[in-house]
Amino acid sequence: MFRNQYDTDITTYSPQGRLHQVEYAMEAVKQGSASVGVRSKTHVVLATLKRFASELSGDQKKLFAIDDHVVIAISGLTADARVLSRYMRTETQHHKFMYDEPMPVGRLVLQVADKCQISTQRASKRPFGVGLLVAGVDENGPHLYQTCPSGNYFEYLAMAIGARSQSAKTYLERTYTTLAEAGVEELIQSAVTALRETVASSKDTELTTKNTAIAIVGTDGSGMRVLENAAVQPYIDALDAASPASDDEEEDGDGDNAAAAPAAAAPDAAAGEAAPAADAPAEGPADMQT
Amino acid sequence: MSGLRLTEGSRGLAASVAVEGAPLTRTQVPYVTGSSVLGMKCADGVVIACDTMASYGTLARFKSLSRMHQVSPNCILGVGGDYSDFQQLQTMVDAEMTAQYVANDGLTLSPKAIHSFLARHMYHRRCKVDPLWNTVIVAGFDKGEGVLSLVDLFGTAFSSDVLATGFGLHLGLPLLRNAHRPDITVAEAKGVLEDILKVLFYRDARTNDVVQLASVTAAGVEIGKMTKLKTEWGYKSFVEGARVGDDSSW
Secondary structure: OOOOOOOOOOOOOOOOOOOHHHHHHHHHHHHOOOEEEEEOOOEEEEEEEOOEOOOOOOEOOOEEEEEOOEEEEEEEEHHHHHHHHHHHHHHHHHHHHHHOOOOOHHHHHHHHHHHHHHOOOOOOOOOOOEEEEEEEEEOOEEEEEEEOOOOOEEEOOEEEEOOOHHHHHHHHHHHHHHOOOOOHHHHHHHHHHHHHHOOOOOOOOOOOOOOEEEEEEEOOOOOEEEEOHHHHHHHHHHHHHOOOOOHHHHHHHHHHHHHHHHHOOOHHHHHHHHHHHHHOOOOOHHHHEO | OHHHOOOOOOHHHHHOOOOOOOOOOOOOOOOEEEOOEEEEEEOOEEEEEEEOOEEEOOEEEEOOOOOEEEEEOOEEEEEEEEHHHHHHHHHHHHHHHHHHHHOOOOOOOOHHHHHHHHHHHHHHHHHOOOOOOEEEEEEEEEOOEEEEEEEOOOOOEEEOOEEEOOOHHHHHHHHHHHHOOOOOOHHHHHHHHHHHHHHHHHHOOOOOOEEEEEEEEOOEEEEOOOEEOOOOOOOHHHHHOOOOOOOOOO
16 A cells, blocks of 8 residues: 555655655656657747547647747646646736736746745645646747756756657657757657657557647747647648658667656556556546646 | 925925824825936937935935936936935845846846836835835836836836936926937937036026936946036126016026
8 A cells, every 4th residue: 555654744755865755746747648848049849749538528738828928838737737837827927017028938937946846845735746848938049948846947958748758858869959950840840750759659649630739939029829730730741751650769768768767766656557557548547637 | 296296385294193094194295305317318328317416305405415326237227306215216126136136047137127117116105105206217228229218106107218307307308308319329418418407407496516427328337427517607687686677587
C-alpha cells in the first residue's frame, strides 16, 4: 500500500534528502499527454496532443491563451493548469494596467514558479500536478520556458514535456541547431514532427486534426494565434509525405523515458504505471490528465 | 482651476477633526509648494525646466530646492505642488525601481511605464481622498524618441509636445506652444524654456530667479546646475509705477 514511509507528508524529507510528494507531482506531468515547444529568432511554436476522456466526449484543453503575447501548453492535471492559467491571466492584466506595457515573459514565469514552490514547502498544500510550456514574446524577443511542480523553471530553445516526451526531446536534440533561422512554417512543422515522435510507437494513436493543436507567437506584431482542426491538416499531411519515423528510434525513446523514471521515488512503480497509463488514454486516472 | 488652489483659501480644512460618521479626510491643503514646471519635446530629446523655490503659503520659504528627480538612466520627473508629497513620491518611485533591480533579470521600467505607474498611484490616492498634491511631468527618452507626459493629483494622465504645471499653465503654456516646432533641438529649447521661466519670475509671485534645466536625450539624463536668471528691472513703468487714472496694475 505504501511505497515509502516518507511520502505521505509533502514537507518531510526522506533520509535520502528527497521530497517524495514533489517527485510524484513531477510524475503527474510525465503522465499527461505530450506538449512540444520550439523557438526561432522570431517565433515560438507550441504543438500539443489532446486526449479524449471518452469516444463521446470533447477533447481536454491543452493550450491556454494568457495574453496577446503569451500562450501556454500544459501536461499533467488539467484542473491544476486552469488555476495556474487564471493566475497568469490575472498577473498579465495587472501588469498591463499598472505599467501600460505587456508583461515580460520571464517575470510571469518567475511568479508562476514561485507560486509552485510555495506549495512544496507548506504542510497544508499539495504541489501543482502540472508542467507548463510557456511561449511568449517581449522586448527581448521570443521566449520558451518550462515550469515544473517543484518550482523549478528553465528557458529553452526547444523542449517537450508529458508522456513519451523523451522521444520528442531526442528528435529536438538532433535538430535544434536549425531552428534559430527557421521560418514560421518550418518551425510549426518541426514542432509537429517532434510531437509525432511521442505517438510514433503507439499502435492506436496518431496525429489527427482532432487531437493536434498548435499555438504560434511571433515578434512581428502578429500577436498569438492557435491552429486547430482543419488548420493543422497541412502539417499532418506534410508528416505523411516525409518518411515515417522509424520504430526502433521510438523504442529508444521509451527506453530513455523509463531510464529517467528511476529518479523518482519508486522506480518500479513509476516505470510500471507511467507507461501503460500513457498508452491508454481512456484509462481511469489518466482522465484527469492531459 | 478651482479645484487646484495650491496656496490660499481653505487652510482651515487641513486641521479638520474627524467627525464621527463623516468620511475620513486627509491632506486637504498643501503646505510647502513648488510652482511651475515646463517641458518641451524636441527632435533629439526632451527638455524640462523649473525654478527652485518652495513657498510656505505666500512666504518664499526655501529658495534653492531642486524639484527634479532622476528615476532611471533615461527618465526624470519635474514636480510642482506640495514638496513633502514630492518627497514621498520620490521614495515610492525609488522603491519601485529598486524592486525592478532586485528581480535581477536586466529589465527595468521604461519612461512610459513609469508614467503609467505614477498615474495609477495618483488615481489610487485621489480615490482614498488622500491625494499626493502634485503635478508631475515625466520626461524620458526611449527607443529613439522623446517621452513627455503629465500626471496630476487626480490621476489625470496624458502626453503632449509641450507641458506646463502651476502658474506655467497660464503664462507658460501659450509661449511654449508658440515656440514649439517638431524639428526644434534640445539646445534651442533650453533657451526657450529659460526665457519662459524669466516671464514666470516677473509675473508669478511664487517663483524665484534661480532655475534648473534638464534634458533627456539618447546620451541619457543631464540635470543642469541651478543658475540665476539675468533680469532687467530698469523699465520706466517698473520704476515709476502706475499712472493716475490708469487701470494697469503697474
